[in-house]
Amino acid sequence: MKKLIHNKLxxxxxxxxxILVVNFYQTEHKNEVVFAKKSLEExxxxxxxDQKKExxxxxxxxxxxxxxxxxxxxxxxxxxxxxxxxxxxxKLAGGFKEKADVNKVNLAKKIVDEMVIxxxxxxxxTDQTIMTNRGDETKQNEMIDIxxxxxxxxxxxxxxxxxxxxxxxxxxxxxxxxxxVEQLESVNGIGKKSLEKMTPFIVIR
Numbered sequence: 001m002k003k004l005i006h007n008k009l010x011x012x013x014x015x016x017x018x019i020l021v022v023n024f025y026q027t028e029h030k031n032e033v034v035f036a037k038k039s040l041e042e043x044x045x046x047x048x049x050d051q052k053k054e055x056x057x058x059x060x061x062x063x064x065x066x067x068x069x070x071x072x073x074x075x076x077x078x079x080x081x082x083x084x085x086x087x088x089x090x091k092l093a094g095g096f097k098e099k100a101d102v103n104k105v106n107l108a109k110k111i112v113d114e115m116v117i118x119x120x121x122x123x124x125x126t127d128q129t130i131m132t133n134r135g136d137e138t139k140q141n142e143m144i145d146i147x148x149x150x151x152x153x154x155x156x157x158x159x160x161x162x163x164x165x166x167x168x169x170x171x172x173x174x175x176x177x178x179x180x181v182e183q184l185e186s187v188n189g190i191g192k193k194s195l196e197k198m199t200p201f202i203v204i205r
Contacts, residue, residue: 070119071100147177
């Protein structure tokens with residue numbers, strides 16, 4: 001009887017030891033899988049970081065400053081890189097406003113330093129939306145002397161088309177030279193919004 005009990009105890013101990021051994025190997029295997037997964041994730045993350053570094057701005061890339069105005073979410077001076085286009089600048093400026101006349105903007109145009117990009121609102125009268133001052137291109141963002149400008153010079157001002165330019169000249173002929181920028185609101189076709197867009201580009205002399 002004692003021998004039978006002894007044998008049962010031995011078998012029970014062997015079963016318990018077997019269970020413990022199996023659990024031990026399962027735990028070790030699980031840890032190996034977790035460790036391998038973590039190592040793989042770290043390798044993928046490192047690879048992505050390396051790829052980001054590879055597509056970073058080249059050392060010799062020029063930095064351009066572009067002035068964005070009009071129907072833009074965040075108008076102002078935007079820092080860009082050589083080779084980027086108007087589309088990239090608009091994106092950096094938060095995109096178009098809801099009533100922006102996107103059909104009047106050449107999104108594919110390459111940017112240049114000191115470029116002025118003006119995005120008109122739908123229904124707004126304007127002849128120029130993108131102005132530069134490089135090379136042989138017309139210096140659209142230079143200051144225009146309202147009192148001594150010709151019809152063609154006045155049309156270089158953002159928001160001023162042939163009709164508004166003629167109205168300005170007619171006003172000067174009738175009332176004499178402007179003495180302040182605010183006086184331009186008296187010109188037919190020029191309101192507060194139009195004047196705000198014109199002001200950075202005009203001077204009274």
